[in-house]
Amino acid sequence: KAGVTQTPRYLIKTRGQQVTLSCSPISGHRSVSWYQQTPGQGLQFLFEYFSETQRNKGNFPGRFSGRQFSNSRSEMNVSTLELGDSALYLCASSSGQQKETQYFGPGTRLLVL
Amino acid sequence: LAKTTQPISMDSYEGQEVNITCSHNNIATNDYITWYQQFPSQGPRFIIQGYKTKVTNEVASLFIPADRKSSTLSLPRVSLSDTAVYYCLVGDEGGKLIFGQGTELSVKP
Numbered sequence: 001k002a003g004v005t006q007t008p009r010y011l012i013k014t015r016g017q018q019v020t021l022s023c024s025p026i027s028g029h030r031s032v033s034w035y036q037q038t039p040g041q042g043l044q045f046l047f048e049y050f051s052e053t054q055r056n057k058g059n060f061p062g063r064f065s066g067r068q069f070s071n072s073r074s075e076m077n078v079s080t081l082e083l084g085d086s087a088l089y090l091c092a093s094s095s096g097q098q099k100e101t102q103y104f105g106p107g108t109r110l111l112v113l
Numbered sequence: 114l115a116k117t118t119q120p121i122s123m124d125s126y127e128g129q130e131v132n133i134t135c136s137h138n139n140i141a142t143n144d145y146i147t148w149y150q151q152f153p154s155q156g157p158r159f160i161i162q163g164y165k166t167k168v169t170n171e172v173a174s175l176f177i178p179a180d181r182k183s184s185t186l187s188l189p190r191v192s193l194s195d196t197a198v199y200y201c202l203v204g205d206e207g208g209k210l211i212f213g214q215g216t217e218l219s220v221k222p
Contacts, residue, residue, distance in 0.1 A: 004156070033209070033210070035210075035212075042212055042213075042214060042215075043157070043200075043210075043212035044212075045209045045210060045211070048209060056209045058209070088154060090156045090157070092156070092157075092210075101147065101159050101162060102159075102210060103159060104149075104156030104157045104158065104159075105156050106155055106156050107154070107155065107156050109154065
């Protein structure tokens with residue numbers, strides 16, 4: 001099975017712009033979770049989508065949003081970018097059943113200038 | 114979700130066995146213990162998961178005592194490529210994983 005894929009792998013934006021990141025889960029997986037990783041805050045949970053519905057949400061401002069499509073692919077959007085949004089954005093997929101292991105993609109490195 | 118405590122860093126030499134212990138005093142009855150490995154600028158990679166006693170796979174072993182308040186990840190005969198950050202996670206609230214600071218393992222020649 002192919003692993004979790006994320007596009008693009010690298011992105012440079014300027015403050016105030018918006019960005020959309022994409023994640024394709026492992027075939028058959030219905031849950032996609034998003035995480036932000038920065039040197040200062042570590043790995044932080046953003047939100048989780050299951051069957052096109054947001055099932056869980058972390059403590060991030062409303063500028064961070066996401067959605068999931070019927071094929072389980074997910075997108076994450078960040079509007080009005082700030083310098084502090086520079087980070088590695090990771091998505092992870094699982095079957096969605098409780099206690100099932102999450103498998104991570106390679107991440108998208110976002111740099112906000 | 115149970116909080117975990119791990120050493121911030123560890124040093125080892127090639128060929129040695131490395132044991133990383135994680136404390137999770139508030140683990141819930143039905144929580145699993147999961148370990149991930151992460152290299153710089155890459156996503157965490159699943160290593161092993163267990164509930165009690167001992168679990169072994171092709172890359173590591175996981176030892177969990179009867180009270181389940183701690184667990185130990187054992188990496189046999191480490192190599193330079195095992196240099197990475199190792200995370201211990203406990204519990205999973207509907208897709209939400211809580212990562213601690215992890216243990217930065219440095220393997221030297």
